[in-house]
Amino acid sequence: MMEKTASQPPERIVQVGTAYQFKDYSVQLNQLLDLYGDVISCTSIGSSVLGKPLWCLKIGRGPRKVHVNAAVHANEWITAPLLLRFIEAFAAGCKQRGAQENESSLECRRWFDNTTLIAVPMVNPDGVDLSQGGIDPACSWAEELLKWNGNHSDFSKWKANARGIDLNDQFPAYWEEEQSRRGITEPAPQDYGGTAPLTEPEAIALAELTSREQFDYVLSLHTQGREIYWNYREYEPEIAEQLALRLAKVSGYRAVKLGGSDAGYKDWFIYRFGRPGFTIEVGEGVNPLPVSDFDEMYGQIYAIIASIMDS
Ligand SMILES: [Zn+2]
16 A cells, blocks of 8 residues: 655545435535635525425635536436536635645636636436435335336436426427427426426526526536537527637537537526537446546546636
């Protein structure tokens, strides 16, 4: 075993074991707040269908507002610790002083002064738990959930919330077109947008936060494909493509111009506010992506968020 030396970085709080459920997230979040409560503030912006708080973290005091959300899709839960680890690095950098100061801590302090990062790392906590732990027997619609999952007890392909509604098909941006394109008329593991836009508490909380805060930039983290989606029906601002190319360059991902997709969070953000919004498809493989890819993906996500913080 290697001995610890002074030059080794301190143990990180945000770690991923074989799973990452809401309780793991909550424990790490509390540890971060214990250590960095003077730079990170945390509020709940609502509750999930099953009553879990939807935590929103704020860090920075600058006029530019950057929003990043993650784990909108249940089996893309690895995006939650990716985003939380970025917040940990940002907070740690802000607090390094004197001999600890380096290029990265100076960068973090610059972000802190110029920008406010507003993050919702786990938009769909019920789905995250369902996709990893299966049905909670206490859930009063356990039987329906099983039926919506094709009578399979394995929920590892589940993307939706606890009512079988796909939260990234819930936003009022040509929602009707998306529903008729999908052709799914009842709750399902993915792609069912519900009976109307914004019926689900998780989507409502995100839309209300966005309207209240008037973000300048948004990133929504999904898996997988190493792609960056940056346009929406030509409602995107002119700078969006250029920004996407820059994000692609720093991460090694591809900037992709998409058509034939509506009602997603970034679609609605671009449509409603006309500002740059991006969906980032992190990593490559079959969802849920393996935890062994975490560190590599973290490097890519760090580069993407850092680039937006500096834009
Ligand atoms: Zn997704």
